[in-house]
Amino acid sequence: MSDREVVDAALLARLSGLTLRAGQVVEGILTGMHKSPHHGSSVEFAQHREYSPGDEIRHIDWKAFAKSDRYYIKQFEDETNLRCHLLVDTSGSMAYGGGDRPSKMLYAARLATALAWMLLRQGDAVGLLTFGESLGEYLPPRARPDHFWRLVRALEKTPVAGPTNVVGALERIAEVAGRRSLIVLLSDCMDFDPRLTAIARQLRRRRHRVSVLHVLDPDELDFPFKELTEFEELETDERELADPRGMRDAYLDEIRAWCEGLRRDLLDGDVNYRLVDTAVPVERCVYDIVGGQGNGSARR
Amino acid sequence: MSFLSPALLIGLLAAAIPPLIHLILRRKAVVVRFPALEFIRRSNRKTARQFRVKQLLLMLLRSALLAVLAFALARPFLAHEQSPLAVSGESDGATVVVLDAGYPMRWLLDGESLLDRARFQAEALLGDGGGMAALVVAGDRVDVPIDELTGDLAAVRREVGRVEPGRRPANLPEAVARAYELIEDRPGPRRVVILTTPAGAARDLPRPSDTAVELLPVDVSGGEPVPNRAITGVALRPAPEVGASHWRIDARVLNAADTAVARLPVHLEIDGVVAVRGFMNLGPGEEAVKTFYTPVETDAAVPAEVVLEGDALAADDRRPFWLRPAPRIRVLAVNGDPRPTPYRDELFYLERALSPTTTAGARVRLTITGADTLDRFDLDEFDVVILANHAAPTPEIARDLTAFVSGGGGLLVTMGDRIEPDAANVALAGLLPRTLRTVRQAGDAAASAEGGDRQAGRPGVFTRQHPILSEITNPETSSLASARIRRYMLLDPAPDAIGEVVIGLDDGAPFLLTREVGSGRVALLTGTIDRDWGDLPIRPDFLPLLQSTLRYLTRVAEVDTAPVLVGRDAPVPVEDPRVRRVKVQTPDGDLRVSERPSGEDPWLFGETDLPGHYRLSPDPPLPGLVALPGFAVALDPAGADLRGPRTAPDAAGGDVAEKQAVALGVGRRTELWHAALGGLFVLLLGEGVLLFRRRKEAPVLSHRRRAEAPAEPRGESGR
Structure with a gap:
């Protein structure tokens, strides 16, 4: 999978300088992370982390302050109370990328990488589950910096093929995510399984925070085709002959209604939903997310 | 139903073009791998039927468009047919x-x-x-x-x-x-x-x-x-009175119509270029002449034709002919007072005025003789005879001169000391405009109270409309008016005198007169053409005056312009005996060969099937003989009406x-192509309505579409 370069070093460098913004990520997406009922229960020191506004003053390591004249927070293994599960869709439909744009899979992988980078940088644990028709590799959440590269390797080597099974992935996470955690789903949701919203709500009831990043290509949203075309399904190889001049309006109505229905159902269940357009640079998408624009689509 | 151009019905096959294009495009449909096939499938289910109906309608409309166009071009009509039986009345x-x-x-x-x-x-x-x-x-x-x-x-x-x-x-x-x-x-x-x-x-x-x-x-x-207009004939003759090398072309135009025509355009083309344009007004059935004047500057004959414009029968709207260089004016000057000193010679200034350098283009060929050798010349070989200070011609010469002038020749008589008025009056009795009386001293106070003490008279009266003065813009201010005339021949002031005074002296005496005798003309100058009686010859305007006088006097020979009609034998106008065979280029560019017949038989060319110019060239080419005059073949105008x-x-x-x-x-028939064109218009309108409804812009959703113009996606496409 060397041709899938999910790591954009320049992007990560730009994101790593945003300490304050990382705090906003905590407040925005990862709300409640530092108010875990289990914090301080462990005595196994994990690492130091630079103080940021909102941190408990009692966690400041005064000895370190005396040595370095800077505020550091002592963190222990069990105090990493935010556990984030990144669920990345690797089904065949995610292989689509119109024009010069990256495929949806590559875009989702880069976005997941950026989020993981930020979370790991601020000491949170990040796990990964890739899924197509069947579940792919699962990496449990870890907060070690080197865990980042395990996530990257997993994203790079996972094949992109087969049908989508979002519900299966969520069910799997529901089993393994014992404590409250953040679950981020990056998928085009092309399995049209009505149980998606039900299981997302169920996870939310278990006090997990669930965010659905709905990754779609602009071609899917605007349908810019003009000539008579035979469309071939990426997941099933089925074909459909269509004249876009005659059915574009109906297509746009259909996909708009689907996106809106999905968004409404998820938001009703207190599940975050964001429609991600692959024409938008990943960096801007991350800024939108950490900017805490709330639930829903940035491109409503 | 029948068709005037049934061959064009093959255009009906064009009706198959839209279905063919549809099938070809369908076969060439691009394959695009696309994730949201489910939505396409749903949309297709909703819209495909309506869209297909519309597309089918559009295709049928376009097929019908092409078919109706071909139908209209084939010019359909309903014929009211009757069989020969109906005509003859019997089976x-x-x-x-x-x-x-x-x-x-x-x-x-x-x-x-x-x-x-x-x-x-x-x-x-x-x-x-x-x-x-x-x-x-x-x-x-x-x-x-x-x-x-x-x-x-x-x-x-x-x-x-x-x-x-x-x-x-x-x-x-x-x-x-x-x-x-x-x-x-x-x-x-x-x-x-x-x-x-x-x-x-x-x-x-x-x-x-x-x-x-x-x-x-x-x-x-x-x-x-069927209001036909045709050129029924063209007549040519040199027009020296207009200018050197000029031709006069008289084109007869027939208006074979029951209505008058105003400002009918007609023009003269020389070597394919329009040289003169004109218009004609013709009454119903009237045949009139349009006259063109044009110079021919070249030394070779040029093809020309008179062309009518705006007629539904183009064949008789052109009349071809060849224009040859205008003939030289052949002048015989009789020197009545030769002198050994050139500038004192009677004809010294005349020779200079008519020399090739001063008459460039005027094409004058001057022959000089003495009074005693005049009888050696055949006057018919000349166009103009000048008697310069010639005392009086012999009766035989006078008789010849009278016959010469009556036959169309020109005579210029100028005065001098040698003139014997009485003898001249007798010899040239039928030619002189007026009788000569005596030599008079200009400026003599006794002759004119107004003359005062002047020693010379001046030309002061000009008949400007006379052709001789046509080239002198303003004679009163020209150098002619400042010439000093010391002596002149006084003429008999008979009230019934014939002739027209062209120039008169300021004392009222005639100085230059003209008259017509038979077909010819006579001019009388009461002064001299040397400096004995005045300084007129050294005035700048003496040259145009003399040259225009000669052109006025020149014998005008009608040219044989009888046309060669299509299909008739045309004489081959080649006089050079070295040319035994010619190549004839017909108006459509074909080359034929014609050989000179043996003996005295006329050389004729018979393949004159096309009207137009036939060009000749010697075969084989002869050194020094570049081009031969051609001949023209015209349509018989008999069928023009x-x-x-x-x-x-x-x-x-x-x-x-x-x-x-x-x-x-x-x-009798009823043509239907008008209705077909109307149907075509309706079909076009229908297509426009269908296209307009289909091209309504669809909404745009994506981020990219908000920022940029739409572009065809590349996607993961393939065949």
Whole structure:
């Protein structure tokens, strides 16, 4: 999978300088992370982390302050109370990328990488589950910096093929995510399984925070085709002959209604939903997310 | 329903183009791998049916568009057909169709030639039914392709379809006579000769010897006016009175119409370039002459033609001819007072004025002789004779001069000390404008109180409208008016004196006079052309005055402009005996060879099938002989008048008009192409409505679409 370069070093460098913004990520997406009922229960020191506004003053390591004249927070293994599960869709439909744009899979992988980078940088644990028709590799959440590269390797080597099974992935996470955690789903949701919203709500009831990043290509949203075309399904190889001049309006109505229905159902269940357009640079998408624009689509 | 251009019905195949394009595009449909196939499937289910119906409608509309276009171009019509039986009135009737195929049948009526109409009418007559038929074609010659009555009407129709228009007027009387010959031997109750021709062409038709034979002329123009205008002739002659090397071209134009025409454009083309434009006003049936003047500057003959504009019969709107360089003015000057000192010689200034350097382009050839050697010359070889200070010609010479002038020659008489007025008056009695009296001293106070003490008179009276002064813009302020005339010949002031004073002196005495004698002209200068009696010869305007006087006096020879008509033998105008054979380039560019006949036979060229210019070149080329004059071939204007009705009712019996009405009914038709074009317009409108409804812009959702113009996606596409 060397041709899938999910790591954009320049992007990560730009994101790593945003300490304050990382705090906003905590407040925005990862709300409640530092108010875990289990914090301080462990005595196994994990690492130091630079103080940021909102941190408990009692966690400041005064000895370190005396040595370095800077505020550091002592963190222990069990105090990493935010556990984030990144669920990345690797089904065949995610292989689509119109024009010069990256495929949806590559875009989702880069976005997941950026989020993981930020979370790991601020000491949170990040796990990964890739899924197509069947579940792919699962990496449990870890907060070690080197865990980042395990996530990257997993994203790079996972094949992109087969049908989508979002519900299966969520069910799997529901089993393994014992404590409250953040679950981020990056998928085009092309399995049209009505149980998606039900299981997302169920996870939310278990006090997990669930965010659905709905990754779609602009071609899917605007349908810019003009000539008579035979469309071939990426997941099933089925074909459909269509004249876009005659059915574009109906297509746009259909996909708009689907996106809106999905968004409404998820938001009703207190599940975050964001429609991600692959024409938008990943960096801007991350800024939108950490900017805490709330639930829903940035491109409503 | 029939078609005027049935071959164009092949265009109906174009109706298959839209379905073919649809099928080709369908086969070439691009394959795009796309994730949201489910939505496409749902949308297709919703819209495909309506869209397909609309597409099918559009395709049918476009197919119909092309089909209707081809249909309209084929010019459909509804023919009111009648068979020969209807004409002859009997089931075993016999019909001979006489088809006029002369060049006037090229007249275009509503975009269709009269011959096409005649063919249609003949084919309609022979369309179906029984009976016998034959065909006579009156084209360049009378031809009988079906030389006996036959029941195979299809064969007759085939021959009708092969008839092409000729280049000459048809000889209809001969053709009708041949038709009578074919049908008169045929026993039967009804025998009909049908003549399809413009109404005006059916003249002087012979009567059938058998009274049972009927002649039915069919007016191919269907009673519509055929207002033809034609150039019926061109006459050429040199026009030295206008200028050196000038020609006068008189083109006769006939308005063969029942209405007058105003500002009819007509122009003269020389070597393919319009040289002179003009307009004519012609009354109904009037034939008038349009005159052009044009110089010919080259040394070789140039092709030229007079062209009429705006006529439906182009063949007779051009009249070709060749313009040759204008002939030189041949001048014989008689020196009555030769001197050994050149500048004192009587003709010193005349020679300078007429030398080639001063008369560049005037083309004057001067011959000088003495008074005693004048009888050695044949005056017919000259155009102008100048008697300069010649005392008095002998009676024989005077008689020759009188005959010369009466025959068109010119005579200029100038004065001097040698003149003997009495003898001259006797010898030139019939030529001089006025009688000579005596030499008078200008400025003599006794002669004129106004002269005062002046020692010379000046030309002061000018008849500006006289052709001799036409080239001098303002004679009163020219150098002529400042010439000093010390002496002049006083003329007899008889009140009944003939002649016109061109220039008079300020004391009222005539100085230059002209008169016409027979076909020729005489000019009398009461002064001298040397400096003995004045300084006129050294005035700058002396040169144009002398040259215009000579042109005025020049014999104007009519040029033989009788045209060679199409199909007639044309004389080959090659005089050089070295040329034994010439290449003849016909108007359409073909090359033919013609050889000089042996003996005294005239050299003729017979392949004159096309009107226009025929160019000649020696074969093989001869050194020093670059080009030969060509000859022109013109259409016979006899067939130009197509006006009707002139169907010679007496020739064909009293009921010709009734029969003609029946026959005209055969050719009547209702053309449908107007309706087809209307249908085309409606179809175009329908297509426009469908396209407009389909091109309504759809909404845009994506981020990219908000920022940029739409572009065709590349996607993961393949075949």
